[in-house]
Amino acid sequence: MSKLPDLEGLAIFAKVVELRSFAAAADELALSKATVSKAVTRLEMRLGARLFNRTSRRLALTDAGQSLVEPATRVLAQGEEAENTALAQSAAPRGLVRLAAPMSFGLSDVAPVLPQFLALYPEVTVDLHLSDATIDLVGMGFDAALRIAALPDSSLVARRLRPVKRYVVGAPSYLARQGRPTHPGHLAEHSCLGYAYMPTPDTWRFVNAAGEEASIRPAGPLRVNNADALMPALIAGQGLAVMPDFIAGAALADGRLEAVMPDWSPPPIALHLVMPPGGPRPARVEALTAFLTATLSGKTR
Incomplete structure (x- = not known):
């Protein structure tokens, strides 16, 4: 037997x-x-x-x-x-969800909506990891991540939530002193403040409505690994930078910064929700990803 x-x-x-x-x-x-x-x-x-x-x-x-x-x-x-x-x-969402997000976007857009999610799902715990570096979801055991990029092909499951606009911006004082560029080639004559996690930080690429492309190698006195850290130098008139809407939007709206080169823009990027392959996913993960999709998809500046 x-x-x-x-x-x-x-x-x-x-x-x-x-x-x-x-x-x-x-x-x-x-x-x-x-x-x-x-x-x-x-x-x-x-x-x-x-x-x-x-x-x-x-x-x-x-x-x-x-x-x-x-x-x-x-x-x-x-x-x-x-x-x-x-x-x-x-079926009932409960337990831990590990979520990764870019630092600035996590602080400005993700953290403010999490109290609403936690009130809806009191038995779910969220471990929010904020970093501008690209996280290895599978290797580090994350359930999901928010990424702002033009995503390459990969084995990850990706859901596009919304476009993210980027602008070349500078303070009125800087533009009055150094002039207003109208073409990417003009940026070679300007102080360019850099962000280390751009797709190609040593080369700024642009495209216009006709599909023409241009690129420059920026040079300037400051480079950071978090784009929010550029804001004081920008507002103080230290140079120009490529900035996303969720960081520069308020300063553009109140006049502390101005956008230049309206006929040219960096290559398009978007906010994506990415998850490891496989399924079905636990109810707690489905609950959080559905909430973030509904909350962040239509939020634009």
């Missing part, structure tokens, strides 16, 4: 007893009648006793079958209860 009991056989036997029919049990369990019959026969051989006296018209329990009804019914009930509990737990 194997070490594990024939739980399937006991559960099928209990269902046959409950419905008083092999055919009815097969229908309810979505099994063939032959499968139900074989399961009962297997159980009888294992126990060394007949459980039913079967005729074409009547199905009656033997003494051995009668003694097995209560424990087999208990096995069936406990199995159904365990499965229902597991299904309920997987």
